[in-house]
Amino acid sequence: MQIKGVLFDFSGTLFRIESVRSWLRAVLAEREVTVAAADFERYARALEAAGALPGGPPPQHVPARLASVWATRDESAELHREAYTGLARQVALPDPGLYDALYERHRSPAAWQPYPDAAEVLGALRESGTRIGVVSNIGWDLRPVFRAHGLDALIDAYVLSYEHGVQKPDTRIFHTACTLIGQDPADVVMVGDERRADGGAAALGCDVRFVQHLPVEERPDGLRMLGLAPGVA
Template sequence: MSGAGAVPGAAPLEGVLFDVDDTLVDTMAAFGAAITAASRVWLPHLPEDRHPEVLALWRADPNGHYRAYTRGEVDFDAQRMARANELQAAFGGELLDDAAYVDWKDLFWGTFEQSWTAFDDSRPVLDALASAGVRVGSLTNARVELQTRKLAAAGLEDVPLLVGVDTLGFGKPDPRVFAEACRRLGTDPARTAYVGDELDVDARAALAAGLVGVWLDRPGTRRGGPHPEDPDAARASGVHVLHGLADLAAVVGVAAPTGEPAPTPR
């Protein structure tokens, strides 16, 4: 693990807030299954070995439609239809009208929901934090009801969903959502870590809100496009950089999930 490092002798953190998608739940894999299902119907001319390109464009969201949704500027289906039609245009498919979008969404979303699973390292770190008496919750830029179902489907129903994009009407990186999540968790922001897979809206935004910012930079999961993803720049800004959730123990100041002492941050 690498990052800003804990201060020697400092008290362990009292709480950890987690992002959900691509942090606790392997949403990238679920989106991959959904993209493949939709592409087979709506981009039938496209070879299957190009489906990862479709997924990459979906996740990059270069025109920022999802972030506009989290700012409360557009509704969920408006951003989703715009992104679907960007895929259609980029890969030579016909644009979706309102009726076609409903069919696209039903196929895409049904496959997506059936594919929700937790990362292998999610349960061990949650159990380690619970054993150490560290409070745990989640803060997400999606709807509370959706993410509650997602956590339950992934076997993580014991993680309370504290704040979603619909709680205050907007989401990260606004500092007010981090403050509200800490209030509901009952922890001091300065002694609370926020762990997420996006450097800017997760780790740096948490740091700016007075929390300990942790960027979970899992191998092979970067979005690319407009998303900042430079580990050296992250560390220089005071963010902890992890490559797996097992490394979180060193940041929090508890025993590692294996029961071995947590490694020293560097």
């Protein structure tokens, strides 16, 4: 196929969230909360098991009281915050203000790092005239993350689930993205890391290609290997 447009997922595809320990350490320092090393490790392990870090490890168990919120968490900013702060509150932290502070931290550009080949692949697509969109299941505005890391100028359109009230794999979100980049789905590739969510684009007629959701240092060329742009492989 001749690729005229590429849609990218955000978390685990173009960017990766910091580790749970880095996330917790940054917030404790910001709020000037000191904990013993053993307690820090205990909090970090419990938050990781709870799945409290958006973009991090999924929850090992979602409490029944949060099940409906969890299922629709990416359809609004309010649901997203409720879901993740609710998971975090399963862990008894030493300062009640930490739960909201942890949520705010994950929305900051400092908490995210682009994959090593993201700028190269996006730049090559831009240079070739290929239209580029970002399609994300998310509850907050990720545009500042792209701006802070110098990638915003390479993106033609953002389609964020909370702004449209619909989340992947619903084909409506992919249809909106294809419309915004001005391309027929048959000429568009969707790139993501989640088979179910990102794979929903196939029902619309898009080609779908996957990368592995790995730490940044473990995936130096996952995007480059997809053969999306001429001269980049």
